[in-house]
Amino acid sequence: MRTADLVLVNADVVTLADGPAVSAVAMADGRVIAVGDDVRPVCDSHTEVVDLRGACVLPGFTDGHTHPVFGLELTAGVDLSGCTTLESLRAALASAAPVRGWILGHSLNPNVFEHGRPRSDLLVDVLGDRPMLLRLFDGHAALASPAALRAAGIDGPREFIQRAQIVCDEDGRPTGHLLEFAAIGLVEAVLPAEPERERAARLRDLLARMAATGLTGGHVMDGEPDTLALMDAVEQAGDLPLRLRLAPWCQPETDPDGLRDILDRQARHGRRWSMGGVKFFLDGTIDGGTAWLDSPDCYGESTGPFWPDPGAYSEAIRFFADNGVTTATHAIGDAAVRHVLDTMQGLTSGVRHRVEHIETLPAREIPRFARLGVIASMQPTHCTDFTRADHTDNWSVRLSDERASRGWPCADLRATGATLVLGSDWPIAPFDPREVLTAAQLRRPARDGSVPPHHPEQALTALQAIEGYTTHAAIAAGEQGGITVGGRADLTVLAANPLRIAAVELPDVPVRMTIVDGRVVHSAE
Numbered sequence: 001m002r003t004a005d006l007v008l009v010n011a012d013v014v015t016l017a018d019g020p021a022v023s024a025v026a027m028a029d030g031r032v033i034a035v036g037d038d039v040r041p042v043c044d045s046h047t048e049v050v051d052l053r054g055a056c057v058l059p060g061f062t063d064g065h066t067h068p069v070f071g072l073e074l075t076a077g078v079d080l081s082g083c084t085t086l087e088s089l090r091a092a093l094a095s096a097a098p099v100r101g102w103i104l105g106h107s108l109n110p111n112v113f114e115h116g117r118p119r120s121d122l123l124v125d126v127l128g129d130r131p132m133l134l135r136l137f138d139g140h141a142a143l144a145s146p147a148a149l150r151a152a153g154i155d156g157p158r159e160f161i162q163r164a165q166i167v168c169d170e171d172g173r174p175t176g177h178l179l180e181f182a183a184i185g186l187v188e189a190v191l192p193a194e195p196e197r198e199r200a201a202r203l204r205d206l207l208a209r210m211a212a213t214g215l216t217g218g219h220v221m222d223g224e225p226d227t228l229a230l231m232d233a234v235e236q237a238g239d240l241p242l243r244l245r246l247a248p249w250c251q252p253e254t255d256p257d258g259l260r261d262i263l264d265r266q267a268r269h270g271r272r273w274s275m276g277g278v279k280f281f282l283d284g285t286i287d288g289g290t291a292w293l294d295s296p297d298c299y300g301e302s303t304g305p306f307w308p309d310p311g312a313y314s315e316a317i318r319f320f321a322d323n324g325v326t327t328a329t330h331a332i333g334d335a336a337v338r339h340v341l342d343t344m345q346g347l348t349s350g351v352r353h354r355v356e357h358i359e360t361l362p363a364r365e366i367p368r369f370a371r372l373g374v375i376a377s378m379q380p381t382h383c384t385d386f387t388r389a390d391h392t393d394n395w396s397v398r399l400s401d402e403r404a405s406r407g408w409p410c411a412d413l414r415a416t417g418a419t420l421v422l423g424s425d426w427p428i429a430p431f432d433p434r435e436v437l438t439a440a441q442l443r444r445p446a447r448d449g450s451v452p453p454h455h456p457e458q459a460l461t462a463l464q465a466i467e468g469y470t471t472h473a474a475i476a477a478g479e480q481g482g483i484t485v486g487g488r489a490d491l492t493v494l495a496a497n498p499l500r501i502a503a504v505e506l507p508d509v510p511v512r513m514t515i516v517d518g519r520v521v522h523s524a525e
Helices: 070-074 086-094 146-151 179-189 196-211 225-236 254-265 308-320 332-347 367-372 380-386 394-399 410-415 433-442 462-469 471-476 502-506
Strands: 006-009 024-028 033-037 046-052 056-059 060-066 103-108 132-136 143-145 165-169 174-179 216-218 243-246 273-275 280-281 325-330 354-357 375-378 419-420 491-494 511-516 519-523
Touching: 006 165, 024 433, 056 519, 060 419, 070 196, 086 103, 103 471, 132 471, 143 179, 146 174, 146 179, 174 179, 196 216, 196 243, 196 519, 216 491, 216 511, 225 243, 243 332, 254 308, 254 394, 280 308, 280 471, 308 332, 325 332, 325 502, 332 354, 332 367, 375 410, 410 419, 419 462, 419 471, 433 462, 462 471, 462 491
Parallel strands: 006 046, 060 216, 103 132, 216 243, 243 273, 280 325, 325 354, 354 375, 375 419
Antiparallel strands: 006 024, 024 033, 056 491, 132 143, 143 174, 165 174, 491 511, 511 519
């Protein structure tokens, strides 16, 4: 019998597995070796014993959709999430400190502009001739100043393989509004690069802050070759504070050699990171007018897929499925989600696949997730923090009432037996899992009780929400979930049991301890 390295006693243990309530967990060599009320048989004089004095032990929280590496770029510069008017945006930019000679900003809400249509000419007088690039909150759009456009050689519209766009006025002049990655990438290419050492230090600091909120892991929806190099660089300085599972992007322009390269990368791993699937984009965003909807939005936009040939997308999915690799597809609009499900219906490999976001979906499509074994991955704070119950926000206005009323159907998916993974999509929304779990239950912002709930009939129970961050996240990774003997010793310790308190209290419940691989990576003591 192995001897425990670490034991937690006098605890309220939520195993999320079959069996009676227990009060102790013992760990050794990164695994749980005993769960019960008396774990003394696995202890000796070298075992570290922690008396939790009634604190709650849960399976480690895993963010089911996050971008800690890509997010380093998306969060450069000034945080604009507090800007609610054009005047407040102008004031924030006037006082912003340059970053390597540029004015950079992130988390900009398009509702700041009339009809949610960003224009840089409204900001030129506070910028002067300094180049500027502002990321909109959805991560799929940006706003560039005239100086930044000149630096990138952009003076009019362009054609892209992806469904991307340089937005221009009626005279063909760019407004500064850039839609989707191919268009934004033209300006990113002329941004001065951040030194790799600084980038690695920022990533380690970010992961440590995530661990302090109780996160033990994350499904990272990006994993490009430079991401892997960065992971190696960070691990040279010590173990990662979180366990990360990376999924590199497959784009419409990826040729057969590119598909094989992504497949070969699946073998890469470090001590606490590994490759775990492939990320696809089948559409963009509703706010930016680049989603794929059954019928156009109120501006006549969101009419087609990110992949010009949806059949080519389906063929790429089949390539990875036939090679035993799971996929995760960004599909926000109803037409996009349906095409993913149609594609999955024809697969026979037995590999389980995921759909990310699922922001609007007809009721008739919802039972297909459970029937086909497709995993739903959703971010409750996208609904609660960026839309309004009265449908006056840009997202709802674009969709109109009928489609907006069926946004983020979390409860309906669970009612049909679907696996539902929850996450933050950081940096699009805050990464603290306590706030996401609260939003999932209340259907309003976690810390603002004055905001009416957005379709509360789609609220999850406390147990369903917790499962979305624990056992259902494990299912999506093909792993064993819950606190069980032989399972990974990744644990979250909270001062109170989230299944026994009101959801409104959860954001302020202290994180007593975060444990990864049986080692304490964060402690409030």
